[in-house]
Amino acid sequence: MNLLKALLLDESGTILSAETALLGTLGVAGATMGLSTAATSVRDEMAEMAYAFRSLDQSYSFEGQRSGSAWTAGSKYVQPSAEESRERLRAQFEKEAQQQVAHDENEGPLLP
Incomplete structure (x- = not known):
């Protein structure tokens, strides 16, 4: 009985419990912010890669070939200007980012 009474009156572990709860809370908050930052960084890197690929002129x-009665048709493709395409890509990325923010505000993160 004295042991039970001594355990009930012992408060030396209270501080450690509060510190553990505080550290756990800070750890979860830090991990959440870190993952959010990582997701933003990955999105930005993918956008830069898309711009780089678009900068390649394709x-x-x-001309067609003709030999006797056989022939092949010629072909031609002129790629639109890179500036115009990059501007369209930038607008698309901004639109998707705004949709992501709106979705996050309403329902939480949008998973791929």
């Missing part, structure tokens, strides 16, 4: 042209 225009081509070749």
Whole structure:
């Protein structure tokens, strides 16, 4: 009985419990912010990669060939200007980011 009474009156572990709860809360908050930052960084890197790929000029042209009764048609493709395409990509990324923010505010994170 004295042991039970001594355990009930012992408060030396109270501080450790409060510190553990505080550290746990800070850890979860830090991990959440870190993951959010990582997601934003990945999105930005993917956007930069899309801009880099779009900067490659893929225009081509070749003339048809004719030999006797056989022939092949020529073909040509002129790629739109990179500036115009990058502006369209930038607008699309901004639109998707705004949709993500609106969705997060209403229902939480949008998972891929």
